[in-house]
Amino acid sequence: MPRVIFYTATTLNGFLADDADSLDWLFAAPGGEGGDADFRAFLERxxxxxxxxxxxxxxxxxxxxxxxxxxxxxxxxxxxxxxxxxxxxxxxxxxxLRFVRGDVRDAxxxxxxxxxxRDVWVVGGGDLAGQFADAGLLDEIVVSIAPATLPSGKPLLPRRIGADRLTLTSVRQTGAFAELTYAVTGAVR
Structure with a gap:
């Protein structure tokens, strides 16, 4: 059974994208363009x-x-x-490409x-990752925190997921980013 991983980057104050859905802030951060060996290893899975x-x-x-x-x-x-x-x-x-409408459980x-x-990568956005969490299908969150802030934008995860469901499994520095990995409990496949 594949695992579902929300692998993303966020600003220091918790935004995935600006109000216009742009990720330009990410690519302006040193190392924000991705493509390093760790990302390539992740993508292989x-x-x-x-x-x-x-x-x-x-x-x-x-x-x-x-x-x-x-x-x-x-x-x-x-x-x-x-x-x-x-x-x-x-x-x-x-x-x-497979265009889908409706509930993530149906798809x-x-x-x-x-x-x-292999695993499933929820690329974005935060609401979609939240839908997988709501459905009991999200196994892991890997979030890289960028050295940037935005005054407003799209939130990382617009859901309440309590500490009882999140277990920190890894912390590391990758260039100018801090990467946090959380296991999500409550998956119900």
């Missing part, structure tokens, strides 16, 4: 990606993927990507099948 519509649209726009679909594998490889949205969204030519069998023996 991933069989499926899951993201919300705001994250998907930001990636589309940021890298002009409709005009340059050849850039998609540089982001995520050839892994299936489930995009949760209540709207019609454009698809990147050649990408294995879980297809997501798990797509992942096979």
């Amino acid at each position: 991933i069989g499926v990606l899951v993201q919300g519509s705001s994250t998907y649209e930001w990636v589309l726009e940021h890298d002009d993927l409709i005009a340059h679909p050849e850039k998609w594998p540089g982001h995520y490889g050839r892994r299936p990507t489930f995009v949760f949205s209540g709207r019609e969204l454009p698809a990147v030519e050649g990408a294995d 879980w069998p297809a997501i798990a099948e797509g992942a096979g023996e």
